[in-house]
Amino acid sequence: MTAPRHVIRIEDPDDPRIAAFRSIRERDLTGRENRFIAEGTVVLRMLAAAHARGGDFAAEKLLLLENRVAGLAEELAAFPPDVPVYVASASVLDAIAGFHLHRGVLALGHRQTVASPADLIDRLPASALVVMAAGISNHDNIGSIFRNAAAFGADAVIMDATSCDPLYRKALRVSVGGVLKVPYARSGSIEENLSLLLQRGFEVWALSPAGRAEVRTIAAAPRMALITGTEGSGLPSAILDRFNTARIAQAPGLDSLNAATATGIALYEIARAQGRL
Template sequence: MTSSRLIEITDADDPRIAEFRDIRERDLTGRENRFIAEGTVVLRLLAGAHAAEGDFAAEKVLLLRNRVSGLSDIIEALPADVPIYVATAEVLDGIVGFHLHRGVLALGRRKAETGLSAFLERLPQRALVLAGCGISNHDNMGSMFRNAAAFGADAVLLDESCCDPLYRKALRVSVGSILTVPYCRQSSDLDLLSAMADRGFAIWSLSPNGKVDIRDVPALERMALVVGTEGDGLPQNILSRFGSVRIPQAPGLDSLNVATASGIALFEMAARIKRI
């Protein structure tokens, strides 16, 4: 039964829920692969990932008391050793440091990342991946995963200069896709893309000045779309070494933002290989 495993929290300073204290301020600090999941959709995906014994595990859940009844199926899906804490709105707001109207939080943990080679070896022979270099904006990171999920990408590859996809805002913007699309974040941009090229990936770097129109990219068994930062874009050594693609657009304009651009380009590539 759901109700018997609920643990009431009445004091914002209770050490059992310390990880949820002032989450806004602590958002940018590293936490040994731990992360805060917010909202019903993301909690459901986390519970599913936990049950599947994949890359993610739920460690604890903190709910607004009156949200419990609507979440009983998710709660029941979580093993008994994952504590479910509940609190009133007043206590919950005192814990997190602002008004949390959705009232659904969880602490998750990502298992240690394998090396890049092992990650790439696990990809299917027919593969479409999205790679990001220097993506530092959490909104853009979240949107990239959402796009990857929408268009059936097999993985997201990130260089070591990208922000952590597990930041609270990135996870929220991804609508939980960060928990469902396998990803890897390590290596320099050049090493990352070279490792992919070595394994047969056609590397297409997206740039407003890319050589090939995105609509003319040939269908191949292994394809990677690479996007860079919104400000500077991809560095010249990347653009000159690998294939580059452009999204044709009206002249004289600032390029599309990276979230939209990655969506358009991934849509086109997924269409080319008939994934959608």
């Protein structure tokens, strides 16, 4: 049986020990300088695993609804003893967060190392699958792309500087912790990042409703990269003209699939062709 974890009770929403959790939505908009809020049981479990691995992510402190503690004994035991666990009543927790927090599970994490696209690509194995995101500004989409990348065994996600931060609370939640599992880099332009991949022997495929090849016909290569663009405008014509393009067959009547959905389907096909599944 897992031993009960020592917890620290918070009675005052202005307690300085939990200041990092205060007014969560407003801080989501201003950023936290490589710190982030993980929300929900599954993401908490993923943060514990990431912390145990060492490297990119570490947990700093936890804040829980008082009636959630007993049911989280196993998850809490996965964190080292020096990570404090604070608990509060529903009214105090809502006052801290600034809205009704029905899940009642929060953690403050820290991204300890921030890799450049070049550094990340140089660490990849000889056989690799990379997802590239260009201009993805919707947090639901970026979270879903990471969830797909984790599900289908992608080795990395590389985003240009115009894509949104995957450590935004909603993106992290939608990814079901995939952001904490799949290595990623976010900087530079899509052209600069594609040049890095080409220099390192990647075969690049760009997703487009007008792609020249159907995604199921893509032949496996040792190193492959899949590019997905933003909703509406998609990828720039200069990218589509320069690289292999793939489409996903669908019934008539719709213009295209959601960016994250299309990425998931294409990733499945490529991962299967590479023998990852």
